[in-house]
Every structure is written in structure tokens, then in C-alpha cells.
Amino acid sequence: MNNISYLLALESRGIKMGLNRTKKLLNSCKNPEKNLKCIQIAGTNGKGSVASMLSHTLKGLGLKVGLYTSPHLVNVNERIRINGHPIKNKDLEDLIKKHRKKIELNEASFFEAITLIAFSYFKLNNTDIAILETGLGGRYDSVTACSPELVVFTPISMDHKEILGDTIEKIAIEKSGIIKFQTPIFSSKQRNTVQDILIKKSKDNDCYISFCNYDDDIKLKYLKGKHQNENAQLVYDVLSFLYNNKKNIILKELEKTKWPGRYxxxxxxxxxxxxxxxxxxxxxxxxxxxxxxxxxxxxxxxxxxxxxxxxxxxxxxxxxxxxxxxxxxxxxxxxxxxxxxxxxxxxxxxxxxxxxxxxxxxxxxxxxxxxxxxxxxxxxxxxxxxxxxxxxxxxx
Missing domain, CATH: 3.90.190.20 (Mur ligase, C-terminal domain)
Structure with missing residues (x-):
């Protein structure tokens, strides 16, 4: 079995919630997530679109940008990209081979293993920043092992009830688990119960929090729908916060984002x-x-x-x-x-x-x-x- 086939076969281990095993795995592989400048995204719908918009626009600002999303459409390589290009088979094979013994020793799930591979690939290639899409939930998701510059929430609604909880409040609490001490928070407009949970979590962690008010009229060339326009306005808020003196370039690059499988x-x-x-x-x-x-x-x-x-x-x-x-x-x-x-x-x-x-x-x-x-x-x-x-x- 080649290394990519081995990685894909790990899906048979199912979903393993909990961060302890991920942290142990990362520690055994010299913590590639450490000092990795990144933005983490959580939510129910729109995470991939927001991640792609951030990646495309930051690339347009001249940065080397890592992008980690899930799931993939055809090839697992699509999950891990730098400046829009998927990881090559050889690079993926090499990184799996490098960490395979540790993956086995820690009995890692597929998602834990591929998150390790993503962190390692971005670290190896000295990305300026990485955009990381949370896989499922937030609090116990492997991606939450990172230390983000800021966190982003797309709209939170009912999904994966059998894992995250059977009420919107329980789901919001799980997703709010990505919030870390004094880390800025940017969020789409949320229903009142969700907004209250995010605000409380932000106060508990001494975080700045901003909810998108959708004041900007952004005309996307390739992505259709009011929801994509709202995603774009959230991204514009995030990047204007990080690069306040480059708003015109941000707008120009943002409008050109492509993301397959979305209308x-x-x-x-x-x-x-x-x-x-x-x-x-x-x-x-x-x-x-x-x-x-x-x-x-x-x-x-x-x-x-x-x-x-x-x-x-x-x-x-x-x-x-x-x-x-x-x-x-x-x-x-x-x-x-x-x-x-x-x-x-x-x-x-x-x-x-x-x-x-x-x-x-x-x-x-x-x-x-x-x-x-x-x-x-x-x-x-x-x-x-x-x-x-x-x-x-x-x-x-």
C-alpha cells in the first residue's frame, strides 16, 4: 500500500473527537503548528468559500498563502494548497512517509493525520500565513491545536446534531471552542442565541469581537448568491482589519475569487x-x-x-x-x-x-x-x- 492509499485508509477509523490525541501526535512530530501564522475559520455553511476568498485575496497582496479545507471533491490533494495549487503527490507521499510511524503509534484518525500533514507542509514551505478551515465543530477539532492570529465564524446553524448536539445553543458552544485568549474574532451576522454565546465567550477570553454589518457592496465575478456576497463582506472586514492601508487591492482581488462546487x-x-x-x-x-x-x-x-x-x-x-x-x-x-x-x-x-x-x-x-x-x-x-x-x- 503506498502512502497516499494508507492515508485514505485511515478514514475507516472514523471520527475521533478530542484534542489530546492531536496534540500528542503533533508533539511527537516536533510541533509543526508552532509559530505558524494562521487564521482559523469555523461555522456551519460557507467556511470553504470564506477560506478560499481569504486565500485568494492574500495571495493578491503578494503573500505566500497556505489553504487547508475539507472535504475534497476528487483528490485528497485539494485539501492542502499553497497559493491555490494543491500539494503534489510526491510532497504528500514524502510527508506521510516521514510521519507514518508516529501516526500509527498515536492511532490517529484520517483527519488528525491530514491536519498534521497540512501543518508540516506549510511549515516546510515557509508560508506567510495559512487559512485553516475547522473540520467539525471547533472545541475538539484537530485544527484547533493551532494558535491563530484571529478567528472567523461563518453562519452557525443546525448540522451534525448526532455529534455536536441537538440544539443550536449546544452547537454554537462547540464551535465557539476555537476562541483563544485575546484573539480577535470576526463573525457573520448570527441568530441572537448564537451571537450571545460568541459575545460571552469573547468576554471570558478578553477578545475583540466584530459582527459583519454588510455595509459594503462587493460584486463577485464568479461566485453567485446573496450568501456569497455576505461571505465576501466578512472577508473584507477581516482583511481591512489586518491590512487597513490596502483596502482597494483587497476589494479588487476579493472580487476575482473562484471556489468549485458553489453554484x-x-x-x-x-x-x-x-x-x-x-x-x-x-x-x-x-x-x-x-x-x-x-x-x-x-x-x-x-x-x-x-x-x-x-x-x-x-x-x-x-x-x-x-x-x-x-x-x-x-x-x-x-x-x-x-x-x-x-x-x-x-x-x-x-x-x-x-x-x-x-x-x-x-x-x-x-x-x-x-x-x-x-x-x-x-x-x-x-x-x-x-x-x-x-x-x-x-x-x-
């Missing part, structure tokens, strides 16, 4: 869109934007979800907006059974095509130039999108 237009005629929105809020903001489109022909949607995800409050809206609903599955072992998914929708409007590539090919053959196809619901759609449409997600 990504695969084809214009017919109009085919790929989106990784995978929970109720994610699909809600997608639909908010899609409703503005002027589609003259038929509207198709292929939807997949992971187990335990619920979009019950969006079902009627999807049924009203689309002419045909196709429920499908990805190759991922946690993909929701397509028949179970189809039970959410009216039988007269929905159809099951179990294999998602078959679903895409079947609908592609039906599409006229004025029709539209939406493919939505999971990052794990990336492989199928790449194979069917020959799209690469490597360069940003």
Missing part, C-alpha cells in the same frame, strides 16, 4: 449547475439564487444526500421549482439510500436512479438547449462531475 456553472446551454449544498441551510441559499434564474425550458434536479441529513423544510419548495426530481446516490458509503430520499417527494414528481452517473447521463440525453439541470447535495458528487463533464477542480 458552479458546468455548461450554459443547456444550463447545468453543480452545488455541494448538503444541508437545509445550504440548499436554501442555493434555491434563493436559482429562483432568480430565467429558465425557459424544463427544470431538472438530481439530488443526493448523506445519511442523517434532512431537508424536510425545503421539499415543497423543490417540488414547486423543478419539473423533475431525480433521487440518487454517490459511491460514498454514507450516501443516503435513494429510495429513502425519494420518500420525501411526491411520487408524481420524483424518480429514483440509484447510480448518480447514470442519472446524469440519462438526464443529459433529455436536455434541450433551454432546459436546466441542477446536481446538488454532496461534495462526493465531485468524482462523477469530473468523469461526466471532464472538469478539473485542481487550480483555483
Amino acid at each position: 458552479q456553472v458546468i455548461k450554459k446551454n443547456p444550463y447545468i449547475i453543480f452545488d455541494v449544498g448538503h444541508n437545509e441551510d445550504g440548499i436554501n441559499v442555493f434555491l434563493n439564487q436559482y429562483e432568480k434564474e430565467s429558465i425557459k425550458g424544463k427544470k431538472y434536479i438530481i439530488i443526493v444526500l448523506q445519511n442523517r441529513k434532512s431537508i424536510i423544510n425545503q421539499v415543497k419548495r423543490i417540488e414547486k421549482l423543478f419539473d423533475f426530481i431525480i433521487c440518487s446516490e454517490t459511491e460514498n458509503k454514507y450516501s443516503m439510500d435513494s429510495k429513502v430520499l425519494s420518500n420525501n417527494f411526491l411520487k408524481s414528481k420524483s424518480k429514483v436512479i440509484k447510480n448518480v452517473e447514470n442519472a446524469i447521463q440519462t438526464i443529459n440525453e433529455k436536455l434541450d438547449l433551454n432546459d436546466s439541470l441542477v446536481i446538488i447535495g454532496s461534495h462526493y458528487l465531485g468524482n462523477s462531475i469530473q468523469r461526466v463533464y471532464k472538469k478539473s477542480f485542481d487550480s483555483l
Whole structure:
């Protein structure tokens, strides 16, 4: 088994919450996270988009920028980037080989191991700053072993209830765990209960805290939707705080950010869109934007979800907006059974095509130039999108 295959095989160990094992692993590998200048991002939706915006804009300011995000769309290399370019296979192989014994000794999970690899890669390459997306929650997430210059919160909502808690308050407390003593905090606008939790945590840790007021009109060239504009305004607040004398350059670079799988237009005629929105809020903001489109022909949607995800409050809206609903599955072992998914929708409007590539090919053959196809619901759609449409997600 080569080293990359070994790393991917660690996913079978599942999620291991808790920071102690991560800290022990990092310590045994000479603490690559130490003195790593970084920004940590937590939240429910929008973390990846905000991370990409920060990375792209800081690169435009002339910095060497590390970017660590999850999950990936096709290749695990996508998770670790410098100036938008994914880590090369050789560099990834070398770092896994270097730390493999320690990974085994500490019985590390996949996410703990790849977080170690990211820290090591950024340290080895002397990045000026690294943008680090929290994987799950915050308090016990491996990324929280870092010492950030500041922390950023995207909107916090209900997701991963089985791990983080069954109320918005419990989830917010878990995510607020990334806050560290006297570390500035920048946040999207939050619901009142979440905002109160973040404010209390900031006072307990003597932190400056700022909530985005969305005063700036930022026109993004490639990312669509009100939610992306709000993400951009949050990023503008963060970078204006760090580089107050470079606001014009910040704005210019920010507007050019690309991030695959976020209302990504695969084809214009017919109009085919790929989106990784995978929970109720994610699909809600997608639909908010899609409703503005002027589609003259038929509207198709292929939807997949992971187990335990619920979009019950969006079902009627999807049924009203689309002419045909196709429920499908990805190759991922946690993909929701397509028949179970189809039970959410009216039988007269929905159809099951179990294999998602078959679903895409079947609908592609039906599409006229004025029709539209939406493919939505999971990052794990990336492989199928790449194979069917020959799209690469490597360069940003």
C-alpha cells in the first residue's frame, strides 16, 4: 500500500473527537503548528468559500498563502494548497512517509493525520500565513491545536446534531471552542442565541469581537448568491482589519475569487449547475439564487444526500421549482439510500436512479438547449462531475 492509499485508509477509523490525541501526535512530530501564522475559520455553511476568498485575496497582496479545507471533491490533494495549487503527490507521499510511524503509534484518525500533514507542509514551505478551515465543530477539532492570529465564524446553524448536539445553543458552544485568549474574532451576522454565546465567550477570553454589518457592496465575478456576497463582506472586514492601508487591492482581488462546487456553472446551454449544498441551510441559499434564474425550458434536479441529513423544510419548495426530481446516490458509503430520499417527494414528481452517473447521463440525453439541470447535495458528487463533464477542480 503506498502512502497516499494508507492515508485514505485511515478514514475507516472514523471520527475521533478530542484534542489530546492531536496534540500528542503533533508533539511527537516536533510541533509543526508552532509559530505558524494562521487564521482559523469555523461555522456551519460557507467556511470553504470564506477560506478560499481569504486565500485568494492574500495571495493578491503578494503573500505566500497556505489553504487547508475539507472535504475534497476528487483528490485528497485539494485539501492542502499553497497559493491555490494543491500539494503534489510526491510532497504528500514524502510527508506521510516521514510521519507514518508516529501516526500509527498515536492511532490517529484520517483527519488528525491530514491536519498534521497540512501543518508540516506549510511549515516546510515557509508560508506567510495559512487559512485553516475547522473540520467539525471547533472545541475538539484537530485544527484547533493551532494558535491563530484571529478567528472567523461563518453562519452557525443546525448540522451534525448526532455529534455536536441537538440544539443550536449546544452547537454554537462547540464551535465557539476555537476562541483563544485575546484573539480577535470576526463573525457573520448570527441568530441572537448564537451571537450571545460568541459575545460571552469573547468576554471570558478578553477578545475583540466584530459582527459583519454588510455595509459594503462587493460584486463577485464568479461566485453567485446573496450568501456569497455576505461571505465576501466578512472577508473584507477581516482583511481591512489586518491590512487597513490596502483596502482597494483587497476589494479588487476579493472580487476575482473562484471556489468549485458553489453554484458552479458546468455548461450554459443547456444550463447545468453543480452545488455541494448538503444541508437545509445550504440548499436554501442555493434555491434563493436559482429562483432568480430565467429558465425557459424544463427544470431538472438530481439530488443526493448523506445519511442523517434532512431537508424536510425545503421539499415543497423543490417540488414547486423543478419539473423533475431525480433521487440518487454517490459511491460514498454514507450516501443516503435513494429510495429513502425519494420518500420525501411526491411520487408524481420524483424518480429514483440509484447510480448518480447514470442519472446524469440519462438526464443529459433529455436536455434541450433551454432546459436546466441542477446536481446538488454532496461534495462526493465531485468524482462523477469530473468523469461526466471532464472538469478539473485542481487550480483555483
